Amino acid sequence: MSDGPVLPGVETDDDEEERIVCHVDADCFYAACERLREPELRGDPVVVGMGYEPGETVGAVATASYEAREFGVESAQAISTALERLPRRAALDPGAADHDPDLTPEETGHYRSVDMDYYESIAEEVQSILHDCADVVREVSIDEAYLDVTERTAWEVADGFARHVKDRIRREVGVVVSVGVAPTMSAAKIASDFDKPDGLTVVRPGEVRAFLAPLEVELLHGVGPVTARELRELGLETAGDVAAADPEPLASRFGERGRELYDRARGDDDRRVEPKGDPKSFSRESAFAEPVSDPDPKYEQIETLAAAVADRARREGALYRTVGVKAVTPPYDVNTRERSLPGPVDDPELVDRIARDLFGEFADEAVRKVGVRVANLEFASADQASLDGWERSSTATHSSDGDETTAGDAETSPTLESADPDGQASLEDWKRRRDEPRTDGEGTDATAPDSDAEPTDPTEPAEPPTDGQSSLFDFSDE
Template sequence: MPTGPQLPGVERSDAEDRIVCHVDADCFYASCERLREPELRGEPVVVGMGYEPGETVGAVATASYEAREFGVESAQAISTALERLPRRATFDADDADLERQETGHYRPVDMDFYESVAADVREILHDCADVVREVSIDEAYLDVTDRTAWGVADGFARHVKDRIRREVGVTVSVGVAPTMSAAKIASDFDKPDGLTVVRPGEVREFLAPLSVELLHGVGPVTARELREMGLETAEDVAATDPKPLVERFGERGRELYDRARGEDDRRVEPRGEPKSFSRESAFAEPVEEPEPKYDRIETLAAAVADRARREDALYRTVGVKAVTPPYDVNTREQSLPGPVDDPELVDRIARDLFAEFEDVAVRKLGVRVANLEFASSDQASLDGWETAGGDSRSDGDDRSGTDPDRSTDDRSNRANGQSSLTDFS
């Protein structure tokens, strides 16, 4: 069980009292595109590939809810999507068979940008929970048992949603339940921008009327086989003899039976060690003057170095992030000759890397340390660090997090098996 601040008078006695949140971003890739182009809000947006003239193969990565009303779906062939929702850029006002509002905006997949926005969300999640399991670029489980209580769980979940909306600009749906599987189902229950709380003792009642394909882990093939067995709802599965399920599906059959009854003893566990620590801070309005920006860099550098020291981590890379209007993410980093623990060095490098942005309008700043080592080891000599590593410069995603003066573990999505293109939110 995680340790951390707990509400006064709250005692935990058994697994049923666990409070699990499943946070799932709504149409995440499309939401990211709307960050860059606010005029896309409320418009049908399709993110995918293969829609440009001359391109013959492609698929939809995600479609906004407005686009889904036209029958556009994730993983759909782009040719089908274009038939159902023609591209706005090629709209011909003289086409009597087509109205402008029956067309949509198509955008190419930009994973670097999406992962940068996802890192901003992860920053908040790690600040709100002691244990976070990142499932994909746009969803995660949180164990918040020691952060809140069932009586106020809905308010806590709304706080998480509001922070993500306010500080990142995307909407998420949150499900809260005593188990991971029920929390997952609850987050899908009222999308988009949903919040569903299933309290202890209510899980089976909540699941009972749901069709079998809504059970966690049930896909179209399994759902069809369950219906062939005469099982249409979760309650049907929960009330049946589990033996035929095991005979048909093996051990997974028992798992389906248990989860239909609301039984799931899995605990939220993080995936691997963090790859970096980062802190970011946003200004209320873009700032051009150098002094407030360097003051913020100093604060962030001290905070991230302190986090590394508290976690007994050494680092080989120091980086900065500068987000300039409208939402251009710029990163700079410096590699060191060996693993170090040196807060003054972090501050010095961060200032040097940020120098090119000192006269540029900046809306958000970040400092990170990366290439972490948690095992004890000798620190490299700092003599000549300026020339040993070189300055790696790129305009893109620094895989870090966001939220004013907060810290986070920055785990690589791809290292966690999260490189799947399609966004099924």
């Protein structure tokens, strides 16, 4: 695996004081997840979206693999356009409604419908590794996050640390990420896009402005096509041009955002990596080298993982109301089970006991990965609680929707309750948007809204997806 470019640094005496920020961005995440589930898709064009079935007329591409992009398929593209450029592989079947006898396999690609529950389960595995590798993690979407690793590594070995993060995610989860390392969040974001796919770019203190200077203006963090066009109208073609410009005309043209563009082009960004609110769950997972049927090694892992999540909850000052397990069976079927408790607790022995009990139905099955999770967290200053602290007369537990069940009965569901990824709309929102599509004036299918729209989070400027991964948020009304 290539390490990607590591820019020659200008070492300074202040290196130890500079923060070390990593931006981790999964490459074509939805397509990568589909390839985990169907390994035979590897190497072929893969398009993930909605509305591609014969007879459907409205839909859009959520992501396209790099192989699909060679045919001109792009994220947020009308699905009808994608199908014109890259017909479905299923159309080769003589019985298909859109069968074309003139097609060859080399001219077609695989289309898959968006499956957010599955993608979120894979994202949780990646996020678990990120939280294990960094003291501070800011998850900004289902497939990307910022890490502050200042206390975990040093600039002299930052490239090796980033490579370790990449290798863990590839080995333990099976997806590829690109990583950018820099002293600021905006520079780290740009660095992660610099050498995609499978990139690793390190921008050391003292070289940020030189790294940014030759980049075209649309590569600046927060600049979309509309802003890029307006900057060019001012004669500003590169980040270096913006950095050397008089900031007053920028402020007059773009308001407060103009000053921000000027600062970012100069490498000035004093934002800190901060989590977006309290986490909703803690989880740990572990994969076996090969699927395991023997119960003993699986239960040993469950015990280790249960202790790890309970310990993290205690260190974070969190109580939990739900305990869950995950069992991934071949080829890549994700099975989850959970149990709700009478109230919030901090009880590692209980986590272990419930996790082992929930995992019982998979004890004799071949399993390739196991996981343990505590959820429905409460962060309070109250004394630690255990199940024994609750009135022993309580004989009912509650599921997440309020239904009562007999105490001790397992709450089972196809998926564990999971946190809504930041900036990621639900599939229902996407479908609603699909049924009320925007048009470009010529009756075409829905496309992403203007990427220069005012962002909902001032710390995350709106920008187009640079790796072709279109968040379903792009198709929402927000």
